[in-house]
Amino acid sequence: MTEIKSNSENIVEVKDLVKIYKDGNVKAIDKISFTVKKGEILALLGPNGAGKTTTLSVLATLLNATKGATFVNGYNVAKDPDKVRKSIGFVFQEPSVDGEMKGWENLELHAVLYGMPKKERQVKIQEVLKIVDLEDRANIYVKNYSGGMKRRLEIARGLIHEPKVLFLDEPTLGLDPQTRRKIWEKIKELNKGDLNMTILITTHYMDEADELADRICIMDHGKIIVMDTSENLKKQLSGDVIDIQFENVDNQFKFPMIIKQVKKISGVKNISFGTAGNEQEIIPKIQLPPGMPATVSPEMIQARMREILSDPRKLLMAWKKMPMTANMFLSAPLIAKKKIAYMFDDKLLEEVPENIKQELIKIKKGEYPEEEVDIEPSLSISCENGGKQLPLIIQKINENNLIIKSVDMHQPTLEDVFLHYVGSVIREESSNQTKDVKKMIQMRQLRK
Amino acid sequence: MSELSNTQTKINYNAVWALAKRELLGFWRNKSRVISSIAQGILFLFVFAGGFSSLSITIDGVPVDSRAFTASGIAAIVILFTGIFGGMSIFRDKMFGFMKELLVAPVSRRTLMFGRTLGISLQTLVQVLIMIGLSITFGYYGYDINLIWRVMLVLPVALLASMGIVGVGLTISTRLNDMQSFGLIQTFIVMPMFWLSGALFAFNSVPLPMQVIMMCNPFTYSVDLFRLMLLGVSYFPFWLDLIVMVVFGAILILIGARSFNKMEVS
Numbered sequence: 001m002t003e004i005k006s007n008s009e010n011i012v013e014v015k016d017l018v019k020i021y022k023d024g025n026v027k028a029i030d031k032i033s034f035t036v037k038k039g040e041i042l043a044l045l046g047p048n049g050a051g052k053t054t055t056l057s058v059l060a061t062l063l064n065a066t067k068g069a070t071f072v073n074g075y076n077v078a079k080d081p082d083k084v085r086k087s088i089g090f091v092f093q094e095p096s097v098d099g100e101m102k103g104w105e106n107l108e109l110h111a112v113l114y115g116m117p118k119k120e121r122q123v124k125i126q127e128v129l130k131i132v133d134l135e136d137r138a139n140i141y142v143k144n145y146s147g148g149m150k151r152r153l154e155i156a157r158g159l160i161h162e163p164k165v166l167f168l169d170e171p172t173l174g175l176d177p178q179t180r181r182k183i184w185e186k187i188k189e190l191n192k193g194d195l196n197m198t199i200l201i202t203t204h205y206m207d208e209a210d211e212l213a214d215r216i217c218i219m220d221h222g223k224i225i226v227m228d229t230s231e232n233l234k235k236q237l238s239g240d241v242i243d244i245q246f247e248n249v250d251n252q253f254k255f256p257m258i259i260k261q262v263k264k265i266s267g268v269k270n271i272s273f274g275t276a277g278n279e280q281e282i283i284p285k286i287q288l289p290p291g292m293p294a295t296v297s298p299e300m301i302q303a304r305m306r307e308i309l310s311d312p313r314k315l316l317m318a319w320k321k322m323p324m325t326a327n328m329f330l331s332a333p334l335i336a337k338k339k340i341a342y343m344f345d346d347k348l349l350e351e352v353p354e355n356i357k358q359e360l361i362k363i364k365k366g367e368y369p370e371e372e373v374d375i376e377p378s379l380s381i382s383c384e385n386g387g388k389q390l391p392l393i394i395q396k397i398n399e400n401n402l403i404i405k406s407v408d409m410h411q412p413t414l415e416d417v418f419l420h421y422v423g424s425v426i427r428e429e430s431s432n433q434t435k436d437v438k439k440m441i442q443m444r445q446l447r448k
Numbered sequence: 449m450s451e452l453s454n455t456q457t458k459i460n461y462n463a464v465w466a467l468a469k470r471e472l473l474g475f476w477r478n479k480s481r482v483i484s485s486i487a488q489g490i491l492f493l494f495v496f497a498g499g500f501s502s503l504s505i506t507i508d509g510v511p512v513d514s515r516a517f518t519a520s521g522i523a524a525i526v527i528l529f530t531g532i533f534g535g536m537s538i539f540r541d542k543m544f545g546f547m548k549e550l551l552v553a554p555v556s557r558r559t560l561m562f563g564r565t566l567g568i569s570l571q572t573l574v575q576v577l578i579m580i581g582l583s584i585t586f587g588y589y590g591y592d593i594n595l596i597w598r599v600m601l602v603l604p605v606a607l608l609a610s611m612g613i614v615g616v617g618l619t620i621s622t623r624l625n626d627m628q629s630f631g632l633i634q635t636f637i638v639m640p641m642f643w644l645s646g647a648l649f650a651f652n653s654v655p656l657p658m659q660v661i662m663m664c665n666p667f668t669y670s671v672d673l674f675r676l677m678l679l680g681v682s683y684f685p686f687w688l689d690l691i692v693m694v695v696f697g698a699i700l701i702l703i704g705a706r707s708f709n710k711m712e713v714s
Contacts, residue, residue, distance in 0.1 A: 060552055085554035096545035100474050112466040113553035157549075304543065322626040 010071075011165055011198045012036035012059065017068035019054055019222075026313060026348075028054040030222035031068070036165075036198060041191050043213035044202040047422060048311050048343065051222040052202035053093060056167045059200070060090050073164045086114065089158030093169040093202075094304065095150050099143030103134060103153055106142060107160060114161040128156040132186060148179035155186060166190065168201040172208060180208070187212055206414040216414070218421050225421045230414055237412035237420055239269070240386030242393065245378045247403040254400050255377065261396045267384035268393075272419050273377065312343040319353050326356055338363055380419060382412065460555045464563040471537065471567025475574075485530070489579045492522045496648055497588055505650045507681040516590070516679055519583035521647030523602075524609070524674040526575050528645075528667060531610045532638055534568035535617015535704075539624055542711075561708045565614045565701070572610040573603065580678075589678065601677040608693055609670040615700030622707040645671045651683045666696040 012035065019029040029051045036042045044052040057063040059072055061081040070077040073087035097106050104125065111121040129135045132152040142150060151171065158166055168187070172180040190197045203209050209216050210230050217227040226233065259271050308314045318325045329340065341363040349357060383389050386409050397404060475481060497518040505512045541547040550560055580599055589595055620633055644658075645667045651659065662668050673689040676682035682689065 062552055082554045090552050092548050094545050096549045098546045109466050113463050113555050
C-alpha cells in the first residue's frame, strides 16, 4: 500500500479506492477519491448498485478495499480497524436491531461492545434515547416497534459511543413523510449542535440530499460522476427544464426519432426519456418454509426481500445460491419481472443463471406487448430559453402524431441534475436506437 | 475480511458475557422453545426409555437397567440438538442484519465467537439438566443420594461435549446462505450423529460393521462418557472417551472459529 499521510482537516479521506467483489468479478467501486471535512454532511447519491453502500462499508471496515487508501478520523482503515470502529457510528440500510431484545437492551449491548463502563452506559443510553424521543419505549421488545421507531433506535445506537463520523445508509428508506422529517431534524441537530458530527449519508431521495447535505456526490457504476454543493450543481444546468407527458401510446418506436429531431432545436441540451409505470407491490405473500425457528416473522423476510429486490447484485447472488428465489422470479407477475429486468444491464446479464437470463432477455426485447399499455411515456428536456423553444418542440411532437397529456416548465432541480448526469452517461454507451429507448426506460426505473 | 479481523485478537470479557447473556435471555424469553424442549424430553423418555424397557442390556458384563441406559443416552443427545441448532442462531443474525452491528463493533471476532459459544453451551447445559431432572423424577435412575454427585460430574462433560458441537453449528451457519439447507443438515449431520452414537441401543448388540461406523462418530464417545458419569459403566475406557472428546472438540471449534473469521456479510 502506498504511504499517504492523512490530512488533519479532512476527517474522511478516500484515495484511489477500488473494490472488486470476488464472486462475480464485479467492480463495485472503480477508483474513487474524495475527502470530507470535519462537520460536513456529504450525501452519496446514485441509482441502485452505484457503489454507495460499498463505499460506506469499506470506510466502516466491513469490507476490505481491493486497492487504495482510506482514512477515517486520521486512522488508516486497513491498519487500524479498531480505532476506526471506535470513531464511527453506522446506521445500516436494513434493520439491524435485535427484535428479541428490548430497546434498552439493544443499546446496552452496543455500549458494552464499545467498552463503556457501567455508569457511563446508563447516562449515555438515557441521553441518546432522549435525542430520538424513545425514552418511554425503551422497555418494549423491538419486534413491537414500528418501522420509524426501529430506525430511530438504530440512530440512537449509532450515537451512544459519541462517534466522530456517522454513516447513514438510506436512513429514511420506506418511512412515512412525517417520520422522515423528524429524522432529518435529528440529523441536522447532530451536525449543527455541540456534537458537530461529520455525517456521510447515502440516499435515493433527491429532496433528502438537497435538504441535508453540504455537498452532494453523484455516483454511478462505481465512479464519482460529479461532486459539488447542491447550489453549484443546479447552476450547471442553466436554462429551463421542460417535462412533457404523453397519453398512453402504442407507437413508442417514434420516440428515438422525436428525440433526434428535438435535439436539433437550438438551445436544447439534453433529453431524457422515461415512463411512469404503475407501482405495484411485487413482493408476494410468503409462507415460512418448515424448519425455520418460530422467531422469524414473515415481515422480517419481506423486509429482507425488499432490500434484495432493490439491488441487482444482491438479487444475482440470491438466484445463484437459492434455487427457490429463481422459481419465485419466474412465477412473479409480469410487472414485477419487468422492474427487475430493467435493473440488469448487458454486462450484469451475463452472470444471470440461464433460465432467468432467457426470461429477462425476452422481457427486454419486449416480447410481452400487451403489458406496454401500462406505460405512460414522458420526455424531460433541458434547454436554454425554454419559453421560446417550447412551441417548436411541441410542433415537432405534433408532426409525429403523438398526443400530449401535459407540459411543465420549471427551473432545474436536483432531480434534473441527477438525471442529466446519470442518464446521459448511460445513453452515450449505446448507438442502436431501440436499445436506446430501452436503456432510457431502464434509467427511469432505476431512479425509483 | 480475514486480514482485518486478524489484526485484533484480544478478547473483551465484558462483551463475551454480554453476548452469552443475550443468547441465554433469548432462550428463556422464547417460551415456546423452553416448553418444546421439555415436551420433547418427556416424549423421548416415554417413547424410547419406556418402549425399550424390556430389553436386557449388559455393559462390560454388568447388567444395566435399560431405562437408565436410554435416559442417559437421551440426555447426551440433547447436547447434539441444542448445540447444532443453537449455532444456527448466527444464521438468524446474519439474515436479519444484527450480525453487521456486531461486526462493525470494536471487538475481535474471537470475542464474538467466544461469547456465542459460551451462551449456547450454557443454554445446552440447562437443557441437559432439565432432561436429567425429568428422568430422575420418573425414577429411571432409581432413587439414590449418590445421583447428586453423578449429575455434578456430568456437567463438565456436557460443557466439553457441547463446545465441539457448537463448533459444528458455527461452521454450518456461517457458511449457510439459505434456509432450505436446514433440512439437509438435519438429514446428513444431525441424524447420523444421533442414530450412530449408541444413545438408544447398546453398542455391543449391533453387527461389527456398524460398530466400526459408530466408532468413527466422535459423538459416540460423548454419549459413552455421559453413561460412565451417570451409570458408572461404559464401553470404552475413560481416557479414550476423554481424549477423543478433547481432540475433536478442539478441532471442531477451531474449524468453527476459522469459518467465523472468514465470514463476510454484505
